[in-house]
Amino acid sequence: MTVCVSYFINLTIPRSGEISRAALLKKYEKVPFDKGFGTIVAERIVDLLIFLLFVIIAFVLQFDKLYKFLIDKLPVEKIIYLLIGGFLVFVIFIFVWIYAEWKIIKKLKQKLSGLIEGMTSILKMKDKWNYIFHSFFIWFTYLLMFYVTIYALPETSNIGFDVVIMGFIFGSLAVGFTNGGIGAYPLAIALIYSLYGIPNDVGVAFGWLVWTSQTLLTIFLGLLSYLLLPILNKK
Numbered sequence: 001m002t003v004c005v006s007y008f009i010n011l012t013i014p015r016s017g018e019i020s021r022a023a024l025l026k027k028y029e030k031v032p033f034d035k036g037f038g039t040i041v042a043e044r045i046v047d048l049l050i051f052l053l054f055v056i057i058a059f060v061l062q063f064d065k066l067y068k069f070l071i072d073k074l075p076v077e078k079i080i081y082l083l084i085g086g087f088l089v090f091v092i093f094i095f096v097w098i099y100a101e102w103k104i105i106k107k108l109k110q111k112l113s114g115l116i117e118g119m120t121s122i123l124k125m126k127d128k129w130n131y132i133f134h135s136f137f138i139w140f141t142y143l144l145m146f147y148v149t150i151y152a153l154p155e156t157s158n159i160g161f162d163v164v165i166m167g168f169i170f171g172s173l174a175v176g177f178t179n180g181g182i183g184a185y186p187l188a189i190a191l192i193y194s195l196y197g198i199p200n201d202v203g204v205a206f207g208w209l210v211w212t213s214q215t216l217l218t219i220f221l222g223l224l225s226y227l228l229l230p231i232l233n234k235k
Contacts (some may be wrong), residue, residue: 002028008222011180011215018044028233046132050139051172059160063201065195069128136231143168149210155202168194171207185211
């Protein structure tokens with residue numbers, strides 16, 4: 001239930017659901033916040049690895065179109081500058097983290113130990129492969145839901161799986177950078193599908209159709225879980 005609540009809260013502020021989920025675990029299951037949050041971070045790492053697998057599959061299937069799209073649409077020079085700047089910030093952070101004796105750094109290190117313990121909890125699970133399998137299955141059903149929706153519009157009913165997975169990837173990225181992907185989700189799908197000759201209005205309509213259906217389900221399950229949590233955890 002905390003998962004449903006966290007997805008619902010993510011619709012308001014991106015990635016705030018993970019923090020709220022850790023807080024709910026502390027409130028109802030007495031799991032320390034840092035360990036609970038560490039476990040959630042570990043789950044997100046597994047999700048990221050599975051998502052990267054889908055990206056690799058799409059890259060192999062659509063290398064020519066994807067390469068052309070990235071070269072034409074992305075400001076390569078700005079990305080290089082950002083990467084260099086990010087690397088320098090990372091080096092400074094590591095230096096401060098190792099050598100600084102500030103009280104705030106010491107407190108952060110104490111909190112980090114609990115966070116790391118939570119993150120490594122998946123490696124210590126007895127059924128970790130079962131967990132990884134179910135995580136992959138959840139992503140597969142998410143992709144399957146996206147695929148089934150193409151039959152809702154005549155203009156998208158004939159597109160192939162390789163095109164579907166491209167829309168799935170770009171739509172998922174839009175969700176990660178905005179609150180629930182509102183607005184950005186259909187635009188991202190329309191943008192990538194325009195490479196395959198799908199009109200912009202059709203791509204946007206398809207994106208809104210997918211986004212609306214999954215968002216309504218998220219809101220329903222999130223609110224229901226939020227109402228049931230205190231009732232089912234009275235003790």
